[in-house]
Amino acid sequence: MSDTGLRTFFEPEGVAIVGARRNMGFGYGIPILLKAHGWADRTYLVNPSVDELHGMKVYPSVLDVPDPVDLAVVLVPAAVVPKMLEETGRRGIRHAIVESAGFAEIGEQGRKLQDEAASVAAGHGIRVIGPNCVGLVNTANRFSTVEIIDESLEPGRTAIIAQSGVFGNCLLDMLPQFRMFVSKAVTLGDRMDVNECDVLEHLADDPDTGVIMMYLEGAADGVRLKRVLADVTMKKPVMVLKSGRTPAGRAATESHTASLSGEDELYEAVFTQTGTLRAANLEGLVEMARAFSTLPAPRGNRLGIVTSSGSLGVMATDTAVRYGLAVPPLSEKTAERMRADSPTWMNVKNPLDVGPSGQFSAALSALMEDDEIDMVLAVTIIPYAVFSELMKMGFDGRGWFGDIAAIKDASPGKPLVVVAVGHSDFVGHMAEVAGPDVPIYVSPEPGARSLASLYHYWRWRSAGGVGGFRQCY
Amino acid sequence: MSDTGLRTFFEPEGVAIVGARRNMGFGYGIPILLKAHGWADRTYLVNPSVDELHGMKVYPSVLDVPDPVDLAVVLVPAAVVPKMLEETGRRGIRHAIVESAGFAEIGEQGRKLQDEAASVAAGHGIRVIGPNCVGLVNTANRFSTVEIIDESLEPGRTAIIAQSGVFGNCLLDMLPQFRMFVSKAVTLGDRMDVNECDVLEHLADDPDTGVIMMYLEGAADGVRLKRVLADVTMKKPVMVLKSGRTPAGRAATESHTASLSGEDELYEAVFTQTGTLRAANLEGLVEMARAFSTLPAPRGNRLGIVTSSGSLGVMATDTAVRYGLAVPPLSEKTAERMRADSPTWMNVKNPLDVGPSGQFSAALSALMEDDEIDMVLAVTIIPYAVFSELMKMGFDGRGWFGDIAAIKDASPGKPLVVVAVGHSDFVGHMAEVAGPDVPIYVSPEPGARSLASLYHYWRWRSAGGVGGFRQCY
Numbered sequence: 001m002s003d004t005g006l007r008t009f010f011e012p013e014g015v016a017i018v019g020a021r022r023n024m025g026f027g028y029g030i031p032i033l034l035k036a037h038g039w040a041d042r043t044y045l046v047n048p049s050v051d052e053l054h055g056m057k058v059y060p061s062v063l064d065v066p067d068p069v070d071l072a073v074v075l076v077p078a079a080v081v082p083k084m085l086e087e088t089g090r091r092g093i094r095h096a097i098v099e100s101a102g103f104a105e106i107g108e109q110g111r112k113l114q115d116e117a118a119s120v121a122a123g124h125g126i127r128v129i130g131p132n133c134v135g136l137v138n139t140a141n142r143f144s145t146v147e148i149i150d151e152s153l154e155p156g157r158t159a160i161i162a163q164s165g166v167f168g169n170c171l172l173d174m175l176p177q178f179r180m181f182v183s184k185a186v187t188l189g190d191r192m193d194v195n196e197c198d199v200l201e202h203l204a205d206d207p208d209t210g211v212i213m214m215y216l217e218g219a220a221d222g223v224r225l226k227r228v229l230a231d232v233t234m235k236k237p238v239m240v241l242k243s244g245r246t247p248a249g250r251a252a253t254e255s256h257t258a259s260l261s262g263e264d265e266l267y268e269a270v271f272t273q274t275g276t277l278r279a280a281n282l283e284g285l286v287e288m289a290r291a292f293s294t295l296p297a298p299r300g301n302r303l304g305i306v307t308s309s310g311s312l313g314v315m316a317t318d319t320a321v322r323y324g325l326a327v328p329p330l331s332e333k334t335a336e337r338m339r340a341d342s343p344t345w346m347n348v349k350n351p352l353d354v355g356p357s358g359q360f361s362a363a364l365s366a367l368m369e370d371d372e373i374d375m376v377l378a379v380t381i382i383p384y385a386v387f388s389e390l391m392k393m394g395f396d397g398r399g400w401f402g403d404i405a406a407i408k409d410a411s412p413g414k415p416l417v418v419v420a421v422g423h424s425d426f427v428g429h430m431a432e433v434a435g436p437d438v439p440i441y442v443s444p445e446p447g448a449r450s451l452a453s454l455y456h457y458w459r460w461r462s463a464g465g466v467g468g469f470r471q472c473y
Numbered sequence: 474m475s476d477t478g479l480r481t482f483f484e485p486e487g488v489a490i491v492g493a494r495r496n497m498g499f500g501y502g503i504p505i506l507l508k509a510h511g512w513a514d515r516t517y518l519v520n521p522s523v524d525e526l527h528g529m530k531v532y533p534s535v536l537d538v539p540d541p542v543d544l545a546v547v548l549v550p551a552a553v554v555p556k557m558l559e560e561t562g563r564r565g566i567r568h569a570i571v572e573s574a575g576f577a578e579i580g581e582q583g584r585k586l587q588d589e590a591a592s593v594a595a596g597h598g599i600r601v602i603g604p605n606c607v608g609l610v611n612t613a614n615r616f617s618t619v620e621i622i623d624e625s626l627e628p629g630r631t632a633i634i635a636q637s638g639v640f641g642n643c644l645l646d647m648l649p650q651f652r653m654f655v656s657k658a659v660t661l662g663d664r665m666d667v668n669e670c671d672v673l674e675h676l677a678d679d680p681d682t683g684v685i686m687m688y689l690e691g692a693a694d695g696v697r698l699k700r701v702l703a704d705v706t707m708k709k710p711v712m713v714l715k716s717g718r719t720p721a722g723r724a725a726t727e728s729h730t731a732s733l734s735g736e737d738e739l740y741e742a743v744f745t746q747t748g749t750l751r752a753a754n755l756e757g758l759v760e761m762a763r764a765f766s767t768l769p770a771p772r773g774n775r776l777g778i779v780t781s782s783g784s785l786g787v788m789a790t791d792t793a794v795r796y797g798l799a800v801p802p803l804s805e806k807t808a809e810r811m812r813a814d815s816p817t818w819m820n821v822k823n824p825l826d827v828g829p830s831g832q833f834s835a836a837l838s839a840l841m842e843d844d845e846i847d848m849v850l851a852v853t854i855i856p857y858a859v860f861s862e863l864m865k866m867g868f869d870g871r872g873w874f875g876d877i878a879a880i881k882d883a884s885p886g887k888p889l890v891v892v893a894v895g896h897s898d899f900v901g902h903m904a905e906v907a908g909p910d911v912p913i914y915v916s917p918e919p920g921a922r923s924l925a926s927l928y929h930y931w932r933w934r935s936a937g938g939v940g941g942f943r944q945c946y
Contacts, residue, residue: 029862101828106818134856147858149896164784169856170895174915177897217787243784248800249791252783252824282788282894282916310725311637311716314690315755318722327721345579351725383607383642385620389502421755422646423622442647443755 005127006194006202008095010138010184012071013042015145016062016093018084019075019100020045020053026099026134027075029147031056037142037153044069062087071095073135073145078102078110081131082117089124096121097145098130099165104190105132118192133189134165137172139182140208146185148172156181157210158293159203161196163188163217171215178290179436183208195220197228204232211292213285214240222270229274234465237292237457239277241285242267275460275469277453283446284473290439291450295415297458300374301325303451304367305351307379308360308401312421313351316377316444323452323472327351331372338366361402368411375415375455377447378404380430384423397426397433405435415454419447449473478600479667479675481568483611483657485544486515488618489535489566491557492548492573493518493526499572499607500548502620504529510615510626517542535560544568546608546618551575551583554604555590562597569594570618571603572638577663578605591665606662607638610645612655613681619658621645629654630683631766632676634669636661636690644688651763652909656681668693670701677705684765686758687713695743702747707938710765710930712750714758715740748933748942750926756919757946763912764923768888770931773847774798776924777840778824780852781833781874785894786824789850789917796925796945800824804845811839834875841884848888848928850920851877853903857896870899870906878908888927892920922946 015034021027027047031054034043044065045058052058059065062072062084072088074081078100088096103114114131121128129136135145139155146165152172160182162168168187175181183206186199196216203209212232219225232238244250245264271278277292279285303325307313317327330338330350338348342359352363360380367376380401382390390400398404408416418440420430431440441447453472460469488507494500500520504527507516517538518531525531532538535545535557545561547554551573561569576587587604594601602609608618612628619638625645633655635641641660648654656679659672669689676682685705692698705711717723718737744751750765752758776798780786790800803811803823811821815832825836833853840849853874855863863873871877881889891913893903904913914920926945933942 024862029859033858102818106820147856149858149861164782166782166854166856167784167894170782170854173857173895173899174897215784217784243787243791245791246794248794249787252787252790252800252822281792281918283918309637309639309643311640311688311690314716314722314725317725318716318718319754321719321721327725345575347579349725381639381643383620383639384646385506385622386502388622389497421640422643424647424650426646445754445756 006198008070009097009129009136010143011141012095012143014044014067014069014071015039015042016044016046016065016069016072016088017075018046018062018072018088020047020050020058022050022053025075026147030073030075030145033144033147037144039143062091062093065091069093071097074098074100076100078113078131082113082120085117085120085124085126089120089126094124094126096126096128097133097135098128098192099133099135099145101132103131103192114190114192121193128193129186130189131192132165133187134169135187137182137185139184146172146187151176152182154181155183155208156293157183157208158289159183159206159209159212160185161188161199161212161214162186163196163215165189167215171213174286178286179431180290180293191220197221197224200228200232200238204235210236211289212236212238213289214238216240216242217244222266226270226274229270229276230465233275234461237277239279239285239288239292240271241279241282272469272471275457275465277457277473278471279473287441287446287450288453288473291417291454294437294439295417295454296413297462298375298415298455301455302328302372302374303448304370304373304376305379306360306363306367306376307351307353307381308355309379309381310353312379312381312419312444313353316379316419316448317351319445319448320377320452323449324470325448325452325455328372331370334366334370338363360400361407364402364404365407368407368414368416375451377417377419377451379419379421379444381421382426384426387426397429401430401433404433404438408435408438415451417441417447417451419444479671481543482570482602482609483616484614485568485616487517487540487542487544488512488515489517489519489538489542489545489561490548491519491535491545491561493520493523493531495523495526499620503546503548503618506617506620510617512616535564535566538564542566544570547571547573549573551586551604555586555593558590558593558597558599562593562599567597567599569599569601570606570608571601571665572606572608572618574605576604576665587663587665594666601666602659603662604665605638606660607642608660610655610658612657619645619660624649625655627654628656628681629766630656630681631762632656632679632682632685633658634661634672634685634687635659636669636688638662640688644686647759651759652904653763653766664693670694670697673701673705673711677708683709684762685709685711686762687711689713689715690717695739699743699747702743702749703938706748707934710750712752712758712761712765713744714752714755745942745944748930748938750930750946751944752946760914760919760923761926761946764890764927767910767912768890768927769886770935771848771888771928774928775801775845775847776921777843777846777849778852779833779836779840779849780824780826780854781828782852782854783826785852785854785892785917786826789852789892789921790824792918792921793850793925796922797943798921798925798928801845804843807839807843811836833873834880837875837877838880841880841887841889848924850890850892850924852892852894852917854894855899857899860899870902874903874906877906877911881908881911888924890914890920890924892917
C-alpha cells in the first residue's frame with residue numbers, strides 16, 4: 001500500500017463486483033468491460049440470485065470470493081450498501097468503490113444512510129471512493145470501473161479528478177478527439193471518505209501523470225485543499241473547473257453531489273494563491289489541458305507569430321498581449337533570414353504574415369530557431385477550394401505549411417501551437433501535419449491564451465511560487 | 474440599380490473577368506467556378522495573350538466584350554489596374570471588383586497607385602469593391618467571385634461582411650460544419666470605394682438576409698458607421714468581430730488591409746450604443762451567429778434548463794445568471810406535471826436534472842410549453858459506452874432524449890438550444906436529433922451565453938433602442 005493508501009484502488013490484485021446483474025446497468029456493463037480488458041481472471045462477480053453472467057462464475061456473497069481480492073466495487077441499491085460494506089470488511093477487503101446512488105445527494109434520509117455506511121467502513125478500516133460515482137480508470141493496466149469506450153483506455157499523461165461521475169465519464173469520451181489520453185481518472189461522487197485532496201496527493205507522485213484536470217463543485221475540506229494544491233502545483237500543473245460560481249449555480253449544486261459550494265471569491269483566491277490554473281468553463285479546461293499536456297516550459301513570454309492571413313495574426317496578437325505575452329519585433333537575424341528569400345511585398349515583422357509567398361515553413365523554422373523568441377504560434381489558413389486544388393496537384397498541408405511536426409522536433413524545448421481556421425477537413429488535415437505533440441486550435445484566441453497560461457504557470461513555478469500568479473481563463 | 478447602388482455587384486447581367494489566365498491563381502480559378510455554377514453564358518474572359526481557357530472564349534480587351542456586361546472582376550497585377558479600370562469605364566461598365574493586391578496595404582507606393590485607380594474609377598462613375606479582396610458571393614443566384622467550395626453556395630439567411638479577403642473566405646469554409654449557410658458575403662479589402670457602411674445598408678434591405686456577421690479591423694468612416702449601425706440593428710441583428718483591440722494588435726493591422734484601427738474604447742462605445750453585438754473573438758462571433766440565425770425572439774429572460782447531468786446544469790446556470798438571464802423556480806404546473814411520472818429521487822426544480830429517469834423528453838416538452846419559461850436550454854450528456862449499448866438495443870438519441878426537433882416545432886415561438894457533451898460522434902448524432910433549426914453547442918457556456926445575447930438584443934430592439942444594451946461576448 002502506498003503512502004496515501006490509494007494505490008490498491010488503481011492496482012488491485014483482485015476485484016469483487018458486488019451487485020453484478022443480468023439487466024442493464026453498471027452491474028451488467030462493468031463485468032463485460034473488465035473481461036474485455038483482460039481482467040476476467042481477477043474479477044469475482046457477486047450476487048446471491050445469479051449463478052453465471054457473461055460466462056463468468058457468480059458468487060453468492062463477497063464472503064465466498066477466493067483470494068486474491070483486495071478491492072470491492074459496490075453496485076447494489078443504496079439501502080443494502082452498509083450490509084455489503086460490512087461483509088466486504090469481514091472478507092478482509094480494505095478498499096471499496098461505491099457507485100450506488102441514493103445517498104447524501106438526495107437529502108436528509110440519504111445522508112443518514114451515508115453516515116451509517118461510512119461508520120461501517122471506518123469500523124473495518126475500509127477506504128471508500130463514492131458513493132454516487134462511476135469509479136475510476138487506470139490506463140496503465142487497463143483497469144476501469146467506469147464504463148468507457150476503448151479509445152479512452154489508451155494511456156496518456158493527463159489525470160482526471162471529477163466530483164461528478166457522469167461528467168467525468170463524458171470528459172473521458174470527449175478527450176480522444178483532441179488526441180488527449182489519460183493516465184488515471186477518478187470520480188468522487190458524494191465523498192464518504194476519499195476526497196479530491198487524497199487523490200491530488202496520490203497523483204502528485206504518480207509517475208504516469210504529467211498534468212491534472214479537476215472538476216469540482218465544492219471542496220470537501222477547503223483548508224486542506226489549499227495546502228495540498230500549494231504542494232502539488234509545484235510538481236505538476238493542476239487545472240480546475242469549479243462550478244457553482246453564482247448563487248443560482250450554487251443552489252443547483254446542492255442536490256447534485258451533496259456539496260455546499262463555498263463562496264466563489266474564496267475559491268478564486270485559493271486557486272490563484274496556490275498557482276492552480278482555474279478554467280471559467282469546460283472549453284477553457286480542455287484548451288489549457290491540451291497545451292499543458294504536450295508543451296515544454298517556455299523560457300520567457302516572447303511570442304513569435306507566423307500566419308498565412310494578416311487578420312488572424314492581429315487576433316492572435318490581441319489575445320497574446322491581453323494575457324501578458326510580448327509580441328516583440330523580429331530579431332535582426334530572423335528578419336534578415338526572412339528577407340533573403342521573401343517577395344518584396346512581404347512585411348517582415350512579428351506577427352509575420354507570409355501571405356501566399358510560400359515562405360510559411362521557412363518562417364516557422366526561423367521563429368522556432370530564434371533565441372529571442374520563447375514560443376511560437378503558427379496560424380494556418382487557406383481557402384479550402386484553393387487547398388483542394390493544391391491537393392490535386394500533389395501538395396498537401398506539409399508541402400504548403402511545412403513539416404510542422406519535424407520543425408517542432410528540431411526545437412524540442414520551445415512550445416509551438418498551431419491554429420487552423422476554416423473547413424473541418426482542413427483542421428483535421430493540419431492536425432495530422434502538426435502531429436500528436438502540437439496542440440491545434442480552430443481559432444487564434446485559444447492558441448494564444450493557452451500559451452499565456454503556460455507561460456504564467458511556469459514563470460510562477462520556477463520562482464518557487466513567489467510573486468503573483470496570473471490566471472488567463 | 475438599387476438605392477445603394479450595389480445590386481449589380483450581386484446580380485450582374487454579365488461579368489467580364491479581366492485577367493483570366495492559364496496558371497494557378499484567381500484568374501484561373503474564378504472562371505472555373507463561374508462555369509461550374511451556371512454562369513458560363515454570362516461570363517466573358519479577358520486577356521490579350523490567351524485565346525481560350527477552360528473551353529471558353531477569351532477576349533483581348535474588356536472593350537471587345539459583347540453585351541450584356543455590367544460587372545468587371547479585375548485580377549491583373551496592381552500596376553495595370555488603373556488602365557483596366559479606364560477601359561472598363563469606356564466599355565460602359567459601372568461596377569468593378571478589384572481583387573488584385575499591392576495597393577494601400579503595402580505602403581506609400583501602393584497608396585499612390587490606389588489613389589490613381591480610385592480617380593480613374595470616379596471619373597467614369599464606377600463603384601469599386603476592393604482592391605486586395607476576394608470579391609463576393611450571392612448564394613441566391615449562385616454567383617461567386619470568391620473561390621469557395623460547393624457547400625458554401627447553399628443558400629442561408631446569414632450575410633458576411635469581411636474586411637479581410639482570406640478571412641472572409643475561410644469563414645465561408647467554416648460555417649457549413651455548423652449547418653450555417655449564407656445569403657451574401659462581401660470581402661472589402663482596401664476599400665478604395667465601397668465600404669462596410671455601403672454593404673450594411675444594402676444588406677439591411679436584402680430580403681434574403683436575416684442576420685449580418687462582420688469582421689472589421691478599422692472603420693472606414695466612424696461617424697457614418699455609428700449612424701448606419703443604429704439604423705440597421707433595428708432591422709436585423711448585426712454581429713461584429715473587431716480586431717486590433719490592443720496597441721500591438723493595431724500595429725499589426727496597419728499593414729494588412731491598410732486601415733488604422735481606432736481606439737478600442739471608441740468602438741466598444743459605438744457598438745454598445747447602437748445595439749451591435751460585439752464578439753471578443755472568432756468563436757464568439759460564430760456562437761452568436763448560430764443562435765441568431767435560427768432562434769426566434771424570446772419574450773423575456775426566464776430560462777428553463779433540462780439536463781441529464783447535474784454538473785452541466787450547474788455550469789449552464791452559472792453562465793446564464795452571469796449574463797443576465799433568470800433561472801426561476803419551476804411553475805407549480807410544470808412541477809406537478811414532472812412529479813407525476815418521475816422517480817422519487819428526482820429533484821423537480823430548475824435546472825431540472827432528470828438523471829437516468831427516462832424523463833428527458835417529458836421534461837423538455839414541459840419546459841417548452843410552460844408560459845412562465847421564455848427559453849430553454851437542453852443539456853444532453855450520456856457516457857458514450859452506455860449510449861452505444863442503447864443504440865445496439867434499438868434506442869437512439871431520439872428515443873433517449875426525445876424528438877427534439879418535433880418538440881421545438883410544437884413551440885415555434887420559444888428559443889431552444891441544445892448542448893451535447895462528450896464524444897464527437899455523440900455530438901454529431903444529437904445534431905441530427907435536434908435538426909437544423911436548433912443550434913447545438915459542445916459545452917454549456919456557449920449555449921447559455923448565446924441565449925443571453927439573444928435576449929438582450931431583442932429586449933433592446935423591442936424597446937426601440939432605448940435603455941442600455943448589454944454585450945455578452
